[in-house]
Amino acid sequence: MRVAIIGGGDVAETKHLPNYRSYEGVEVVAVLNRRGEKACSFAERNQIAHAYTDLEEMLSTEKPDIVSVCTPNKHHYHHVMEALKANCHVLCEKPPSIAASEAKEMNDLAKEKGLVLAYNFQHRFSEETAILRNKVQEGMLGDIYYTKLSALRRSGVPGWGNFISKDLQGGGPLIDIGIHMLDSAFFIMGFPEVKKVTANMFQKIGPYKSEGSFGTWNPDQYEVEDSLFGSIELKNGGLIHIDTSFALHMKQAKKLNIEFAGDQAGASLYPLEIYTDENGELVTLFEKGPADTDDRERLSIHSFIHKCLGSQEEWIANGAEGYEIQKLVESLYRSAEIGESIYL
Structure with missing residues (x-):
């Protein structure tokens, strides 16, 4: 080849x-x-x-x-x-x-x-994703009705490349890091059909600062959102919330995770845990520590x-699935721009 x-x-x-x-x-x-x-x-x-x-x-x-x-x-x-x-x-x-x-x-x-x-x-190729997708397919979580995606940085505007150019990148944290969690969540759940999306985005920090933990940038050239927060309503009645940011006044330096709530159990992707409640007490059904080596890029x-x-x-992630994820990203941006929900 x-x-x-x-x-x-x-x-x-x-x-x-x-x-x-x-x-x-x-x-x-x-x-x-x-x-x-x-x-x-x-x-x-x-x-x-x-x-x-x-x-x-x-x-x-x-x-x-x-x-x-x-x-x-x-x-x-x-x-x-x-x-x-x-x-x-x-x-x-x-x-x-x-x-x-x-x-x-x-x-x-x-x-x-x-x-x-x-x-x-x-x-998609993390060990955590592989295990959790199999557990979901086996029905361990039951009917997943709420999912929360987080791709957040407190001070992580990329200070290299073209990441603050809307023309070259198409957007900021949603299309750069949030899209990874969108794809993983939909992959784990088997790509459920979407009914509508609603979003709000903000540009409060990037144009007024010039440096962060990811390097320096020219505030005059900052064209993308600092953060976007959205909801995705599914045709099966489920709800997905997505929070993304390059810069946000929060306590943690960063958060990259997906949390699922089903009628039988809940789960967190990073770190991988599956848990439920028995008589008011948390019961861990499955947990796995961080992988010793991260082979995601090689496996992909x-x-x-x-x-x-x-x-x-x-x-x-084939062409058809890439198209579905791109539709979601585009619809979230469009909803935030016009201040209305977008039906798919």
Whole structure:
């Protein structure tokens, strides 16, 4: 399997590249970046044979089997579509795009061509997610009627990349970190159908500060939300609350978790615990400490390769599921912008 990487940033170098190389029979043959010096530096530093600045040239010359898209969100659609048109399987970083209509087109083209399109929602591949999804399928929690998603940072505006640019990223903490918890929750619950979403978002801190625990930024260029809080009503009567922030005056430095409440038991994803109540006393049904090693990135990319090679891999975030998650993100933003609920 010949792999080409689009984008020469940290995610490409520290996540995608080593995990492709750890799969026997896979070779990374090219890297593309719009800045020639960055592409050449990436290739030389990582012993990759070819560097390109022109996407069409790279696809036609190298004829890769797989393309990894590691570019700013705005460019995902173009890069994915061109790779699919060149008959390549595609692994794209999250989010799928910045518009649900684009995510749908990407999924439709992949299906038409019989190609694998997947998104790197690596939290699906945590040991906690695997265990909890199985417990939910076994009915241990019963009917899940309330879920709370948290992707919160007290002082975590990214001070690098393009994370404060709405044009390039499509939004702030919801589309950057909240989307991971959205995908994991829906994956664990088997993608229940959504009735409507309602959200509020705020920009109270980023434009008035210039530094935090994640680095420094230019307040004049801060265009995204600091925080977004939303609710998702399901057609089965269930309710999901989502809280996301880059900057928020709260006690904890950060919180990344999903909590489930079912009619038989409740659960927390990080750390993984399943619990119930007996005669007013908390009873722990299952618990697991943090994993000794975190193999999420490796498992995500290796599962994608398995699928490309013809396995019946069910855990990858495929094009259809990526489209559903993108619709949720877009609807939450739209609700917050217009001050009304969005029905799906």
